[in-house]
Amino acid sequence: MVNILEFSLLVWLASFSAGFFGSLTGLGGGVAIVPVLTTLFGVDIRYAAGASLISAIATSCGGASAYIKDGYTNVRLGIFLEVATTIGALIGASIAYFVTTKSLTILLAIVLLYSAYLSVQSEPEYATTDLSDPLAADLKLNGNYPTAEGLMPYQVRDVPIGFGLMMLAGVLSGLLGIGSGALKVLAMDRAMQLPFKVSTTTSNFTIGVTAAVSAGVYLERGYIDPGLSMPVMLGVLPGAFLGAKSLAGIKTQLLKVIFNFLLVLMAFKIIYDGFSGRI
Amino acid sequence: MDRIDSTDSQQNSPEYQSIILTEDSKLGQNLNLELESTSLIQNERQLEKSISNFVKVGIIIASSIVLFGGTLYLVHHGAEPANYDYFRGEPSVLRSPKTVLESALIGDVLSIIQLGILVIIITPIARVALSALIFWERRDWAYVFFTLFVLTGLIYSLIG
Secondary structure: OOEHHHHHHHHHHHHHHHHHHHHHHOOOOHHHHHHHHHHHOOOOHHHHHHHHHHHHHHHHHHHHHHHHHHOOOOHHHHHHHHHHHHHHHHHHHHOOOOOOHHHHHHHHHHHHHHHHHHHOOOOOOOOOOOOOOHHHHHOOOOEEEEEOOEEEEEOOOOHHHHHHHHHHHHHHHHHHOOOOHHHHHHHHHHHOOOOHHHHHHHHHHHHHHHHHHHHHHHHHHOOOOHHHHHHHHHHHHHHHHHHHHHHHHOOHHHHHHHHHHHHHHHHHHHHHHHHHOOO | OOOEEEEOOOOOOOOOOEEEEOOOOHHHHHHHHHHHHHHHHHHHHHHHHHHHHHHHHHHHHHHHHHHHHHHHHHHHHOOOEOOOOOOOOOOHHHOOHHHHHHHHHOOOHHHHHHHHHHHHHHHHHHHHHHHHHHHHHOOOHHHHHHHHHHHHHHHHHHHO
16 A cells, blocks of 8 residues: 555656657547556546546646647637537537447447558658648638648648547547547548648647536546646646657657557557446 | 828738738739738737647646645645545535635645646636637637637536
């Protein structure tokens, strides 16, 4: 049995890494926190879920302040897509009673694995600027982002499909209390054909809002413990900030590898949870 | 003789500044478009900068409070065993913003930490509200609608 000081230091360390990778990949801090807390520290899933939510918000904020300044985050696109996640989260929360989470999570795991497989197919790093969606121009969604060769413009494609996928991400958030960062990054990367670093940073940006939707509920239910959340938050914030500062120096290909690796881990963890009856 | 009218419409129609050349030359039109797009880009940078700085302030306030409370907590309780393996639920004082604030102000250490956590939860919500204001100021009605929609959803989920 560890004491509070030791426990806090270890949780701090785990949270720092979670913030770093969560911010870098756009997956959000929650991905690693729940499994680490429940399996390594034996924390009850409800406390872990509460802490995970805080880490998701902190990852989003910590990353956002740096990513926006550096010019990666597409703020307008993020705001526009938040409409979709908000609608989705409200739908998800209201149908929560009627859907079996087990079947959903298995579906989610399949989606994640399939997407990880898709992502390792090679594709050009920079998005081509032809065939953009006229809706993207109307809503001023197109933008540019910093690369080694300077600012590269990009166009946003298939806005309605992207919107729909983000809505699905919102539904999953509302149902499962997750940030859905993986689905968001995939929606932006695959459907809307954004440069990968724009996808991860814009996903990171929107997760704060998505997580905040659940936060009020979790707080009121008593899932958010200050003693546990304290080292999580103090670890995640510098981790996320450091992740944001490292983005420029990381090659996109490496980032994708890390992203896919985490996706696969998440998928297995979800399948395991589903079958072991945790969900 | 060419007369150059410069209209600083930053306050009135914040979308762009335009310099109108009375002589209808191609050069004049190109210059107009270039200045227009430069101003649009500047406006976007301004929007982004405001949001980025705001979030940063939120983070700093939240983490200062949590750090302060956390230090006190570790000093007073650091040697106690960590009990998170079974769920008891938080005491009701830590479950609502109002009671957290009251309790923090009288010096309860866990409430102080919880207050900092509340600040970080509120930060994305306040960010949405701020961006609504910015878009309103610019008369960008589509985005005013989007941000207000999200804000309504957030508030509804917190209250409902």
